[in-house]
Amino acid sequence: MATTTATSRATLGTSAVRPDGMPKVQGRFAFASDVWADNMLWGATLRSPHPHARIRSIDVSGALAINGVSVVITADDVPGQLTYGLITSDQPVFARDVVRYAGEPVAAVAADHPETARRALDAIRVDYEVLSPLLDAEQAIDGSFAAIHPDGNVIRNQRVIRGDQSFVGDVIVEGSYELGMQDQAFLGLEAALALPDEDGAGVELFVATQWLHEDQKQIAACLDMPLERVRITLGGVGGAFGGREDISLQVHCCLLALVTRRPIKMQYGREESFFGHIHRHPARIVMRHHADRDGTLRRVEARAVFDGGAYASTSSAVLINAVTHMQGPYRCDIATVDGYVVRTNNPPCGAMRGFGVVQACFAHESQMDKLAVACGLSPVDIRLKNAMRTGDRLITGQIVESVAPVERCIRETAALPMPAPLLDEPDALELPGGSGLTARRSNIRRGVGWGVSIKNLMYSEGFDDYATARCRLADGVVTLQFATAEVGQGFVVLAQQIARTVLGIDTVLLEPISTAIGSAGSTSASRQTWMSGGAVDGACRLVREQLFAHVGATHDVDPLRLAIDATEVIDTMGTLRVAVADAARGLVLDETFEHHHRATEELDENGQGNCHVAFAFVAHRAVVDVDPDLGLVKVVQIATAQDVGRVLNPLAALGQVEGGIAQGLGLAVMEEIVLVNGKMRNPSFTDYLLPTALDAPEVVVTMIEEPEPQAPLGAKGIGEPPCISVTPAIVAAIRDATGKALTRVPVRPQDIVFGD
C-alpha cells in the first residue's frame, strides 16, 4: 500500500484548534448576554428577602407608575403549569402564597432600561408574614418541623445494604465529615433574549443553558404551549458546571416577551446569579470503616445527609450518586449506607461538577487515611491494597465492567516528580497568603496528601439520556447538526475531529445549536464526549456507508472492502484510491443518528441494582505549604493520573484536568456560600473567593489510556473526575503538615489555627 504523506489534519487524537477560539479572543463571539433585538425591553426579577414567609399581598401599582415600565408579572400571570423542575415539578415560576428561600422569585418587570427595571422592583410592595425557617436538615428528617412544601421535607431516602450486616472488623476507624455549599461561579452570568412570535402563540429563546430540550419541555408546560412553539437556540455559554441545568430566567423571560409582545432581554448580575441558580449540596457524612489487620477493607458504614434547600432540582439523583459511591474506588463486600436528601429553607441545591460523588469522596478518602494509620500502612499502600479492578462488584451489587485502572492511576501518580523544596528566601508570592505578605518562611511546613476516586459517567437509574446528531455531506463539505450545549468544554471541536476522521473531509461546518434537531441530553455527567460524540460518529458512519456504496458501484468494488485513509477512499484489497472530495462530487448524503447507552436499572429498597452505565477513575497527590500559626495554605503542586480511556484532543483534555483541579482546590480551601439564618452572606466575587492565577498550583498530569470497550470512541468522559479526589488530597496534605483533624471543607484559617 502506498504510504500517505504526513499532514496536520485536525483529526481525532490531535490538539485540533476549537472553531470558536478565534471569535472568543477577538471579542466577536456572541454570548447569551451579547444578543439583542430592536425594540427590546429589559426584564428583571423581584426576589424574596426572607427564607420562609407567607405572601399576604403584592402591590405592583408603584412600579407601573414609573415612566418606562411596561409590565409587572406575578404568579397570577403564568398561563400553564405553575411550577417547573428537572426531576419533579416542585418549584414555582413565581412564589404565590409562600416563599421558601431567600432569593425566590416573586415578580418580574419589563422596562426600557436596566436602571428603570431596578427602580420598578424597588417600587413593588410585597406584604410578607415572616415564618420561622427550617434550616436544620436533621429536623427535616426527624419530622419535628411541619412540612414546608406539599411534597414534604424529605426529598429522598435511600439505603445501600449489602453483605453480612453483623460483620465487625479487626480494625475500625470512624469519622464525621462536613462540606460547605459551593457555587459553580461560571463567569458568564445567566442571560437570555426572548422574541415573541407575531401571533403571540410562540416564542423564540436565545439562552445560555446546558440542555436545550429539557428547557423547552419545562418552558412549554409553564407557558401552556405545544413544544414546537418554544424554539430554543443556544446563546454563547460562559461556563456552566451544573449550574445551568435548571431553569433560572427562561420562563420569566419568555412570559414577559409574550405579555409585552416585544423582545425581552434578561441578564442577572453576580449577586442575583447566586440566588438564581442551584448550588452544590452541603452535606454531613458519618462513616465507619472495618478492615482486616493487614488493611483489607471489609465493610463501609455511612450515614449521609444532604441539604437540598427549598426545591428538589436533581437532589434525588445527587443522593444516589453519593450513596452508591461511598466505598470509593476500593473493593468492599459489605455495606451499610443510609442517605437522606432533604428540603429546607436554604437556597436550592442541585447539579455541580462531581454531582454527589465530591461529598462521598471527601469522606471515604479521609477514612482511608485513618485506616492507613490504624493498619500501619502508607496512604499509597492502603489504596493500592484495596484498589478496585474491572470485574469487581460495587456495594450496589453492580459489576464494574468499565476499564478500572485504579492501581495504575495510583502508581503513575506516585511516579510523577515532586515539586522543588521551598527556597530559603522565596518570593513572597510563593508563600501561603501570597500578596498579603504575612507568612514567614521559617513558619512554613510542607505536607503531602492523597485522594483517589471513582465517578459514574452518564445518567443512571433507568434514564435513557440519548443524544442525536445529523451529518450532511454535500459539495465536498460536511455539515454537522446537534443540540449539544457547548458550555466551554470543546464539543464543537471534537465533533469536527470526529467527522474529519470518519469521512476524510477537512471542511466541517456546524449548524447553530438549537431545538431544530432532536435532543442531545444535558452537557453534564461527563457524558457528551461519549453520548454526543457517539451520535456524531454514528451519523458520519451512516454517511460513509452511503459514500462507500456509491464508490463501490462506480468502481465495481465490494463496498465492504473500502476504507477511509486520510482524505481518500481506498480499496483495502486492491489498488483503488480516490480522493473523498472527488468520490463525493455531486452527492448529497444526509443522515441522522441517535446514540443510546446501555440500559440501567433503578435501585431496589436495599440499594441493589445495576444503576450506573460506566465509571472513570483518577488519583491525585497534593503538596501544600502551610503556615500553621496563621492558618494560611498554598497548594504547591497537584500530581494526577487520570483514567480517560483515550485522549481525543490532548490540549482540550489537559484543560479539563487543570480546570477541574482548580475547582476542587476552591472547595478545599477557599469556596463556600456562607449562610446565616437561611440568608447568603457572601453573594459576590468580593466575598465568595475563587482561585486566581496566584492560587493555581503546578499541575503535573499523566493520562492513562486504556480504551473503554463500551464507549463509541473508546474515550471516557473526563470533565468531572479532576475535581473530585483533589479536594481530599489537599486536605490530607494540610493534615500531614499540621497534624490537625480537619473534617470540614473548605478548610478555613481558623480550622487550622484553632481546630483539634
Place this chain on the structure above:
Amino acid sequence: MSNEFYQLSVNGVAHEVRDAWAGESLLYVLRERLGLPGTKGACEQGECGSCTVLMDGEAVCACLVMAATAVEAEITTVEGLSSDGEPTDVQQAFVDAGGVQCGFCTPGLVVAVHHLLERTANPSELQIKEAISGNICRCTGYGRIFAAVKQARDNRLAM
C-alpha cells in the same frame, strides 16, 4: 429627550453618547450603546477582570468607570487591539495554547496580557501570575493561559 451628550474615544473612533443616564458605567455604554460587546461583565465590582479595557494605556475595570468621566481618555477594547481584523500575537497565542474554553474571561485577559507585555518585555512566571491575578478564569485552572502568555512573550522576544 434631552440634548445632553458626551464623546468617548474608543479604538480610535469618536463616539457620541446621547440621552444616556449619567450613572451608566463604561462597561454598559461600550456594550449597550456603542455596539462593542466584546468587553464582558461578570461581577460589577472590579474583582474578576472580565471587563478589562485600556484607558490611556492603563488597564482598568470598565465596570468601575463611569462612562461620562472617561471623555478625556483614549479607550482601547478587545475589539480594538488590532486594526485590521487579524489577531494580535496574544490573541493567536491564546487560541494556539488552549487558553480558551468558555471564553468569557478571555477578552479581559487578552487586554491584561497586552498591558503586561507592553510594560514588561520579559516577565517571569511570577510576574505573569501577578499581572493576571485580577482576571478570574473558572474553566482552565490557568495552566493553558500561562502557556499562552509565555508563548506570546517568547515570540516577541525572538522577533
